Each structure stands twice: as structure tokens, then as C-alpha cells.
Amino acid sequence: MRVFFNKRRNKLEKMDKLTRLRTPAKKKKIPVNVFTSCPKCAKSFTPQVWSDNLYVCPECNKHLRLSVKTRLNMIMDAEYEFIDEPSEFRNPINFPGYEEKWRTAYDNTDSDEAIVFVKGNIYEQPCIVGVMDTNFLMGSLGSIVGERIISSLTLATEEKLPVIIFTASGGARMQEAIISLMQMRYVSAAVGKFQRAGGLYITVMTDPTTGGVTASYASLGNIILTEPGTLIAFAGPRVIRDTIKQELPEGFQTAEHLEKRGFVDRIIERKDMKKALAELLKMHNSKQVKVEFSEVELQTDVFLKSDQKSAEKNTNLTAFDRVKKARDPDRISPKQVLEYLCSDIIELRGDRLYGDDQTIVGGLATLGGLPITYIYTQKGDDLESRIKLNFGMPHPEGYRKARRLMKEAENFGRPILTIIDTPGAYPGIGSENRGMGEAIAQNLRFMSDLKTPTIAIITGEAGSGGAIALACTDKLFMLENAVYTILSPEGFATILWKDVSKVEEASTNMRLTAEDMYELKVCDQIFPDDLTGLKQAIANTFNQLLEEKTKQ
Numbered sequence: 001m002r003v004f005f006n007k008r009r010n011k012l013e014k015m016d017k018l019t020r021l022r023t024p025a026k027k028k029k030i031p032v033n034v035f036t037s038c039p040k041c042a043k044s045f046t047p048q049v050w051s052d053n054l055y056v057c058p059e060c061n062k063h064l065r066l067s068v069k070t071r072l073n074m075i076m077d078a079e080y081e082f083i084d085e086p087s088e089f090r091n092p093i094n095f096p097g098y099e100e101k102w103r104t105a106y107d108n109t110d111s112d113e114a115i116v117f118v119k120g121n122i123y124e125q126p127c128i129v130g131v132m133d134t135n136f137l138m139g140s141l142g143s144i145v146g147e148r149i150i151s152s153l154t155l156a157t158e159e160k161l162p163v164i165i166f167t168a169s170g171g172a173r174m175q176e177a178i179i180s181l182m183q184m185r186y187v188s189a190a191v192g193k194f195q196r197a198g199g200l201y202i203t204v205m206t207d208p209t210t211g212g213v214t215a216s217y218a219s220l221g222n223i224i225l226t227e228p229g230t231l232i233a234f235a236g237p238r239v240i241r242d243t244i245k246q247e248l249p250e251g252f253q254t255a256e257h258l259e260k261r262g263f264v265d266r267i268i269e270r271k272d273m274k275k276a277l278a279e280l281l282k283m284h285n286s287k288q289v290k291v292e293f294s295e296v297e298l299q300t301d302v303f304l305k306s307d308q309k310s311a312e313k314n315t316n317l318t319a320f321d322r323v324k325k326a327r328d329p330d331r332i333s334p335k336q337v338l339e340y341l342c343s344d345i346i347e348l349r350g351d352r353l354y355g356d357d358q359t360i361v362g363g364l365a366t367l368g369g370l371p372i373t374y375i376y377t378q379k380g381d382d383l384e385s386r387i388k389l390n391f392g393m394p395h396p397e398g399y400r401k402a403r404r405l406m407k408e409a410e411n412f413g414r415p416i417l418t419i420i421d422t423p424g425a426y427p428g429i430g431s432e433n434r435g436m437g438e439a440i441a442q443n444l445r446f447m448s449d450l451k452t453p454t455i456a457i458i459t460g461e462a463g464s465g466g467a468i469a470l471a472c473t474d475k476l477f478m479l480e481n482a483v484y485t486i487l488s489p490e491g492f493a494t495i496l497w498k499d500v501s502k503v504e505e506a507s508t509n510m511r512l513t514a515e516d517m518y519e520l521k522v523c524d525q526i527f528p529d530d531l532t533g534l535k536q537a538i539a540n541t542f543n544q545l546l547e548e549k550t551k552q
């Protein structure tokens with residue numbers, strides 16, 4: 001009998017806990033984590049100032065850690081429901097003292113484990129959202145955390161919902177030892193299964209995301225976002241210091257550092273996070289199946305630069321004149337072409353291996369209402385940016401980023417548009433060390449196998465392997481003064497005749513103009529430099545390819 005009453009009491013206590021958890025936060029109620037002074041700059045603010053500022057320091061932009069409830073109320077539309085089974089303490093390896101620690105966390109936080117999942121909407125976009133709580137045993141990855149992630153992904157697959165997880169964790173749960181380590185493989189497998197079934201999985205790494213969480217589900221997002229200043233690491237600074245006695249450089253393992261290293265797509269300010277997530281969800285939730293420009297958009301199917309009244313007539317130009325035009329710094333840039341054709345442009349960064357090469361830019365956009373993946377090269381607008389961008393010569397990480405984004409496009413059935421103006425891939429030690437040849441080769445094979453429609457537009461120079469690595473598309477368009485070459489005409493003259501002054505002759509003999517490419521069946525269509533007719537042609541071509549490729 002006593003056993004029965006004990007069980008019953010436990011159940012009632014749990015229900016009480018859940019009721020408390022599931023009651024929406026009362027307005028004006030001071031959240032669990034009250035800070036008066038900023039842990040970074042030590043400046044003090046009233047709780048009201050912190051709350052009004054979304055717990056971001058007005059002085060130094062430090063993004064403070066949030067309780068589960070505070071985070072959910074910032075991100076979710078008003079009505080959301082908790083979907084987890086109630087947590088029940090377990091001690092898989094009978095670790096001494098674990099229960100007491102767990103109960104203390106249970107009683108003193110607004111969550112009943114280190115992760116809590118809800119189902120709801122973000123600006124009317126339906127989704128499942130998980131939020132981790134660093135106040136609950138440092139947000140460590142225990143077996144209940146693992147099981148909750150797996151069951152949420154299963155539910156999301158059944159209900160065809162995207163999943164977003166805000167990670168915040170010290171890593172594995174020491175009190176569960178090897179059982180915690182096993183969660184890393186279970187949750188990673190579950191993420192893979194969910195993604196193979198077509199699910200969109202976004203992670204938002206918040207401060208701190210470390211250890212076994214970084215080394216599993218946090219790093220597996222189709223898209224990975226983070227907040228400014230977030231600590232992201234596998235081995236945290238203290239572990240590194242204690243293990244190999246190495247002091248880390250300033251700014252190491254921050255979101256900003258990781259973005260440069262190509263491991264996160266975007267750093268988003270807290271005030272912009274809800275909108276950014278909603279835009280990404282909307283882009284993946286689009287019901288549109290073809291490119292549809294409005295009549296007004298098609299009537300103005302021409303791009304005019306302020307100093308350019310109409311398309312120039314270029315019939316008498318020599319091949320080398322075209323080369324010079326293709327290289328003109330004032331020429332229309334791939335970025336301008338993208339902005340002319342597309343709206344809702346969202347940049348996504350990083351190759352997830354080494355770095356983010358800004359010479360190649362990519363992400364999501366809508367083209368006549370249809371979500372697409374775009375990739376373009378850039379040379380820079382002034383001397384400083386040109387030097388920074390190696391005058392438009394990408395590194396291997398740029399091509400690997402492009403491939404990563406194209407793979408995502410294929411997963412979600414998005415057409416791909418590449419816009420190219422590059423003298424070629426960057427020749428240098430870094431490029432060779434990081435496998436430029438391999439990076440290009442992979443792109444050639446990968447692009448040739450894509451099942452999603454692809455179009456490339458060459459706007460200026462398209463030099464050698466560095467250009468073809470983005471141009472193995474179903475259709476290739478060129479602007480009338482663009483050129484496509486096996487190497488620069490100067491290089492060609494030097495190699496063949498050991499005489500760089502023969503560059504004009506080389507230009508003619510190489511056959512490099514858009515007209516040559518059309519005759520040689522390398523290019524499918526040529527457009528004037530003012531882009532007349534490009535919108536219509538892109539729409540028609542993508543729509544035709546969509547129809548053909550869906551039939552296959």
C-alpha cells in the first residue's frame with residue numbers, strides 16, 4: 001500500500017511540475033536568470049533594461065544565456081505546446097550522488113531536463129523547436145536528452161515539420177558516462193534519418209555549445225545559425241589548458257571565429273533571430289512549383305546601369321576587345337545580376353571544413369517566387385576589397401562551400417543558379433595545400449549528377465577550371481561581352497609562343513567569345529550586357545527543366 005501511495009505521490013508531484021512548466025510565463029515576472037551586471041563589461045542595468053533589450057548588453061552586445069521559457073517566448077508565436085513525455089529520473093550506471101544533483105536541477109529550473117521540445121509556429125511557420133537549458137546540469141547530453149531529440153525528430157518526420165534546436169551545453173553528462181557518449185551516435189543517426197526523409201533541421205548554437213553536443217547534433221544542421229560571441233568548441237578552453245597546457249588566442253572558439261572557419265552559416269543578433277528563422281522556414285515550406293514573374297517584372301526585363309542608356313552595339317569588336325570588356329571593373333557584376341533577377345536573398349556561409357571564402361557567395365533566394373539556391377563569384381568593388389577577394393580568384397573552400405550548398409539544393413529540390421566572373425581559381429600555396437584540383441574535380445562530377453535544374457550565367461571572365469567548377473550546368477548563358485577560356489590569353493601566348501605580346505592573336509585563335517561558345521555548342525544562349533530578355537529566358541528555361549527533370 002505504501003508503495004502505491006509513494007508512486008501516486010510521485011506522479012502528482014510530476015504533474016504539478018509539468019503544470020508549472022506548461023503555464024505560459026506571466027508578463028512582468030522576472031525570469032529565472034536575473035543579471036544586474038554584464039558578465040563581459042561589468043556594466044550594470046536594471047532587470048527592466050535587460051528584459052527590454054532581450055538580455056543583450058546595451059553596452060557591449062554580450063548575449064546572455066537564457067532560460068528555456070525566456071527563449072521560447074522570444075522565438076515562438078503565442079500558442080505552443082510541450083511535446084515531451086514527462087522526465088523521470090534514471091541512473092543508468094548507478095552513479096553516486098546523481099539523483100540529488102538531478103533533483104536540484106529539476107526543482108530549480110523552469111525545465112524538467114536539459115532539453116525541452118515544443119510544437120508551434122514562428123511567425124506562422126509551423127515547426128518543432130527544442131531549447132537546451134545550461135542551468136540544468138550544464139545542458140549536458142544525458143539519456144533523456146538523447147531520447148527527447150530522437151522522438152521529436154520522429155514526430156517531425158510523421159508530421160512533415162521542420163526541427164530547430166537551440167543548443168547550449170557543456171557536452172556529455174559525466175554522471176551517465178559511456179551511456180552519455182552513446183547518445184552522440186544515437187542522435188546523429190536520428191538526424192541523418194530525418195534529413196534523408198526530406199526534413200529540414202536547423203541548429204542555433206547558443207552560448208556555450210561544446211563537447212559531445214558540438215560533436216553531434218549541433219554541427220549537423222542543414223543550416224547552422226549562432227548568436228554573436230557564442231562560445232563554440234569541441235574541447236573547451238579549460239580542457240585544452242589542463243590537457244596540453246596551451247593558452248588559446250583571443251577570440252578563438254567564438255561564433256565569429258567559427259564563421260570565418262566555415263563551420264556556421266550565419267551569426268544572427270538576438271533581436272533578428274525570430275525573423276531570420278521564419279524566413280528560412282518559409283523558403284523551405286514554399287508550395288510554388290515554377291518561376292512566375294509578374295507582367296510588370298517582365299515588361300521591365302532590362303538592367304540599366306546609371307551611366308548606360310541602352311545596350312551598346314559591339315559588332316565590330318575584336319576578340320581581345322571583348323576580353324578587355326569582360327575584365328572592365330565597371331562592368332555589371334554577378335551580384336548585380338542576382339539582385340536584378342531575385343528577391344529575398346539570404347546568404348549562407350562556410351564549407352564546414354576549413355573556411356568561408358567570400359570570393360564565392362551562396363545561399364537562398366526567390367526567383368519569380370520560386371525558392372532557388374544561388375552561387376556567384378565576386379571580384380570586389382574597390383582596391384581594398386579586390387585585394388581581399390584575390391581579384392575574384394576563389395580558394396578550394398569556396399568551391400567546397402558551393403558544393404555543400406548545391407547538395408542542400410538537391411535535397412530540397414531547389415533549382416540552382418550560378419553566376420560567374422572569375423579569372424580562374426587562385427594559384428598559390430594555400431590552394432595547393434588544401435587540394436584545389438580535388439575541389440574542382442569533385443564539383444565537376446557532383447554538378448553533372450544533379451537531379452535538380454541548373455543554369456549558369458557567365459557575366460564577364462570565365463577562366464579555366466575555376467570557372468567550369470561552377471558551370472557544369474544543364475544550360476549555360478553568356479553575356480555578349482563575356483569570355484570563356486582554357487586559360488588567360490596572356491598565359492596562352494606565353495605557353496604556345498613564349499611571347500606575351502601576341503595576346504591579341506591568342507585571343508582570336510583561342511575562340512573565347514560568347515559567339516564562339518555558341519557556335520562550339522558550349523553556350524546555349526547569349527544576352528546583351530544590359531540583360532534584355534534574361535528574366536524571361538531564365539523563367540522559361542528553369543520551368544522547362546523542372547518539367548523534364550521531374551518526369552525522369
Ligand SMILES: [Zn+2]
Nearest residue numbers: 038041057060
Ligand atoms: Zn556588457
